[in-house]
Amino acid sequence: MVSNVTNSLEDIRPPEPPGLNTWIRKNLFNSWFNSLLTIISLVLIYLVISGLIRWIFTQADWEAVLKFPFLYLVGQYPRDQLWRVGLLLAIYSLMIGMSWRKWSGIMRVLALTYAGFFVFLAFWPAPVPTLTLWMRAALLANLGIIALGYFLGGIKKITPRYLLIAWMFSLVVSLLLLHGMPMGGFLDIVPTNLWGGLLVTLLLAIGAIVISFPLGVALALGRRSSLPMIRIICTVFIEAIRGVPLISILFLFSLILPLFLPTGIRIDRLMRALIGMTIFSSAYTAENVRGGLAAVPFGQTEAAKALGHSNFQITALIVMPQALRTVIPPIVGQFIALFKDTTLASGVAVLELLAVGRSVINSDPQYLGLQMEVYGFIAVVFWILSYMMSHASRRLEASLGVGER
Amino acid sequence: MSSKKSPTNAIQFHSQVPFWRDERVLRIAAQIVSAIIVIGLLIWAVINILNATEQRGLSLGFEFIGESAGFPIGESDIPYDPSRSFLYAFLVGVLNTLKVAVVGVFFATILGTLVGIARLSTNWLVSRLALVYIEFHRNIPLLILLLLWYRGFFTRLPDVQNSITLPGPMYLSQRGLQLTWPRVTPNGWPFVISILLAVILAIIVWVYLRRLQEKTGRSTYFSLVSLGILVVLPLIGFLISGGNPLQADVPVLSGFNFSGGYQLTPEFAALLVGLVTYTAAFIAEVVRAGIQAVDRGQLEAARSVGLNYSQLLSLIIIPQAMRVIIPPLISQYLNLTKNSSLAIFIGYPELFFIGKTTINQAGRAIQVFAVIMAVYLSISLMTSLILNIYNRRIQLVER
Numbered sequence: 001m002v003s004n005v006t007n008s009l010e011d012i013r014p015p016e017p018p019g020l021n022t023w024i025r026k027n028l029f030n031s032w033f034n035s036l037l038t039i040i041s042l043v044l045i046y047l048v049i050s051g052l053i054r055w056i057f058t059q060a061d062w063e064a065v066l067k068f069p070f071l072y073l074v075g076q077y078p079r080d081q082l083w084r085v086g087l088l089l090a091i092y093s094l095m096i097g098m099s100w101r102k103w104s105g106i107m108r109v110l111a112l113t114y115a116g117f118f119v120f121l122a123f124w125p126a127p128v129p130t131l132t133l134w135m136r137a138a139l140l141a142n143l144g145i146i147a148l149g150y151f152l153g154g155i156k157k158i159t160p161r162y163l164l165i166a167w168m169f170s171l172v173v174s175l176l177l178l179h180g181m182p183m184g185g186f187l188d189i190v191p192t193n194l195w196g197g198l199l200v201t202l203l204l205a206i207g208a209i210v211i212s213f214p215l216g217v218a219l220a221l222g223r224r225s226s227l228p229m230i231r232i233i234c235t236v237f238i239e240a241i242r243g244v245p246l247i248s249i250l251f252l253f254s255l256i257l258p259l260f261l262p263t264g265i266r267i268d269r270l271m272r273a274l275i276g277m278t279i280f281s282s283a284y285t286a287e288n289v290r291g292g293l294a295a296v297p298f299g300q301t302e303a304a305k306a307l308g309h310s311n312f313q314i315t316a317l318i319v320m321p322q323a324l325r326t327v328i329p330p331i332v333g334q335f336i337a338l339f340k341d342t343t344l345a346s347g348v349a350v351l352e353l354l355a356v357g358r359s360v361i362n363s364d365p366q367y368l369g370l371q372m373e374v375y376g377f378i379a380v381v382f383w384i385l386s387y388m389m390s391h392a393s394r395r396l397e398a399s400l401g402v403g404e405r
Numbered sequence: 406m407s408s409k410k411s412p413t414n415a416i417q418f419h420s421q422v423p424f425w426r427d428e429r430v431l432r433i434a435a436q437i438v439s440a441i442i443v444i445g446l447l448i449w450a451v452i453n454i455l456n457a458t459e460q461r462g463l464s465l466g467f468e469f470i471g472e473s474a475g476f477p478i479g480e481s482d483i484p485y486d487p488s489r490s491f492l493y494a495f496l497v498g499v500l501n502t503l504k505v506a507v508v509g510v511f512f513a514t515i516l517g518t519l520v521g522i523a524r525l526s527t528n529w530l531v532s533r534l535a536l537v538y539i540e541f542h543r544n545i546p547l548l549i550l551l552l553l554w555y556r557g558f559f560t561r562l563p564d565v566q567n568s569i570t571l572p573g574p575m576y577l578s579q580r581g582l583q584l585t586w587p588r589v590t591p592n593g594w595p596f597v598i599s600i601l602l603a604v605i606l607a608i609i610v611w612v613y614l615r616r617l618q619e620k621t622g623r624s625t626y627f628s629l630v631s632l633g634i635l636v637v638l639p640l641i642g643f644l645i646s647g648g649n650p651l652q653a654d655v656p657v658l659s660g661f662n663f664s665g666g667y668q669l670t671p672e673f674a675a676l677l678v679g680l681v682t683y684t685a686a687f688i689a690e691v692v693r694a695g696i697q698a699v700d701r702g703q704l705e706a707a708r709s710v711g712l713n714y715s716q717l718l719s720l721i722i723i724p725q726a727m728r729v730i731i732p733p734l735i736s737q738y739l740n741l742t743k744n745s746s747l748a749i750f751i752g753y754p755e756l757f758f759i760g761k762t763t764i765n766q767a768g769r770a771i772q773v774f775a776v777i778m779a780v781y782l783s784i785s786l787m788t789s790l791i792l793n794i795y796n797r798r799i800q801l802v803e804r
Binding site: 027028030034037038041042044045226227228229230233239240242243244245246247248251252255256258259260261262336340341342343344346347354371372375376378379382383386387390 | 432435436437439440443450453454456457458526527528529530531534540541543544545546547548549550552553556557743744746747749750757761764770771774777778781782784785786789
């Protein structure tokens with residue numbers, strides 16, 4: 001075999017790519033056991049898919065979902081103030097469009113999902129009195145705004161740094177726009193007990209992860225501190241939070257926080273849930289950041305010390321930037337978990353997406369039998385958003401080259 | 406300043422640093438300040454609580470725990486009625502939590518391992534199916550899955566008269582799952598005891614003989630010997646108890662309900678199925694990562710020294726994969742246990758549900774939360790203690 005050396009062009013050509021038949025034989029029917037598995041799988045797939053299709057198109061009654069798009073989206077937010085939500089969506093369209101051009105990668109996934117959301121809502125497959133034709137057109141116009149953002153993103157003067165700053169401010173701007181100005185009377189105040197649906201779900205998840213991040217970094221540094229007192233305090237805090245279920249923390253804050261505070265101070269429900277989720281999330285962020293800190297070689301600290309940097313400089317300029325780079329993927333994972341966990345806030349009377357679903361079911365006796373449809377719809381919404389984020393996170397991981405060093 | 410004998414210039418160096426820049430002073434000061442802040446916050450909170458409880462006429466004592474609970478509990482494996490104390494009700498809750506956690510961990514491990522192995526199958530379709538299973542469960546909140554199982558499946562089953570018969574026999578109906586359950590006959594106890602003895606003895610012998618083999622290099626047939634113990638001892642117990650130690654307690658339909666057998670309520674069944682299928686998706690990823698972490702060279706080396714497939718699996722792959730798998734696996738077990746508190750949304754009376762009911766009945770939110778958190782914390786701390794011991798042992802093996 002080996003001695004048979006040839007120089008002819010025929011033999012050094014790469015082999016033909018395997019045809020479909022070869023592929024099927026190699027990957028599905030290469031042994032009797034695999035053939036059996038393939039057949040069982042095919043039967044299973046057929047049963048599940050045909051059952052699902054039959055249920056979705058012939059048996060299920062989607063009225064409880066189709067009639068209330070805005071309820072699922074923003075809850076009881078005053079319908080005459082919906083333009084604020086629309087304005088917010090438009091602002092984000094512009095920013096996402098610009099970010100798409102600047103960073104591509106995960107931002108493209110985000111932008112396409114966002115555009116898909118507008119298309120879906122604009123072509124909402126049922127007549128809804130509040131969803132006027134004009135509104136559907138405005139929703140579709142957001143596609144144009146995303147495209148405009150993509151175009152503007154090409155301008156050199158708008159650097160990624162400006163865009164980053166804009167993103168940082170976006171949460172505050174959103175809150176101001178949605179809640180209204182506390183003074184000045186420029187915007188009417190919309191109390192948070194009217195907020196609901198996906199808006200609150202996203203607000204809880206994004207708010208908790210953003211606020212918990214600095215807390216988590218501080219806790220992680222505290223847990224690695226050489227000062228025993230600080231180390232003990234941080235360790236006890238982190239382990240105590242991680243040791244109990246989120247639902248107990250949410251209940252604790254909704255029932256007991258009013259007792260902890262001096263009389264006269266009232267915190268509304270949404271705020272209490274946000275505080276609970278932030279505290280919960282900060283302990284997990286701390287452990288993620290600690291993992292990142294541990295991954296930075298000690299030689300980095302020693303080298304920085306040898307150059308005469310202060311402890312603060314070493315942490316802020318040398319160790320932290322390297323640690324945070326490895327921490328991004330687990331933080332995204334934590335964000336997805338937190339996003340899913342917002343459903344638990346429905347237990348403390350926060351009207352997030354799942355709670356809205358439940359209130360729709362309970363609003364009319366004829367909807368009581370439509371639980372599968374409503375919960376199924378909400379599950380699909382969660383699935384799409386979480387899958388999009390985990391997909392983005394995997395791309396981010398690849399582009400950062402984490403785990404390849 | 407310093408009583409130690411140190412070089413003079415060093416003493417001078419220290420004396421030149423003013424105390425507010427002396428690192429030793431700063432370190433102590435930082436700790437004192439942080440301690441004061443934390444303790445101050447705690448005192449502030451406690452004072453507020455005391456004020457608030459005094460204003461509302463609440464008490465902070467634990468004397469209520471001996472009073473009778475006054476609420477019924479849907480299911481309990483120990484006799485319970487509303488006249489029992491709150492403490493006893495909590496015990497029922499803890500037992501119910503542990504029941505769903507232990508059974509859930511058992512089935513989640515089996516299902517998760519199967520899906521994880523399927524994910525690595527050479528069969529493209531099987532591996533894709535496993536991927537779909539994992540992605541489906543990982544991207545939907547557990548609470549929604551639980552509600553779908555409970556509202557969409559277990560409460561929509563046919564009523565008792567038309568229940569679905571599964572092999573066993575088991576009966577699936579609106580009332581849940583009625584299992585055929587083995588009950589020990591009066592003279593069957595020697596058999597049960599002999600099984601327990603056999604398991605303990607088999608483990609001891611297995612460990613001892615395995616060590617002996619590793620030390621001497623001679624084959625001690627440790628697995629065969631312990632398997633023999635597992636067969637022979639129960640057989641003796643079986644003969645002693647007269648050949649009829651266990652009796653199948655078959656559920657029988659009488660009127661509107663089953664009598665006999667062991668009943669799993671729809672709440673328990675929905676919680677169990679939801680927790681198992683959800684956690685299995687995460688365990689599958691852990692198992693996959695663990696198996697993939699074994700270096701390919703190890704397999705090739707094992708093949709080339711002539712190990713057969715079962716030896717390859719039991720001596721090369723599993724021991725190395727286990728080292729990677731165990732820590733995240735245990736944290737998944739812990740997640741499952743903590744997630745069992747979601748039972749409050751479907752009404753399975755575990756610890757958190759009992760706690761919530763107690764708060765509704767008797768107030769005392771603070772004390773109840775102290776109990777709940779203490780139980781969950783001790784479960785997690787115990788688990789992480791075991792995990793730490795395991796990790797330490799593994800590190801010794803590694804070096």
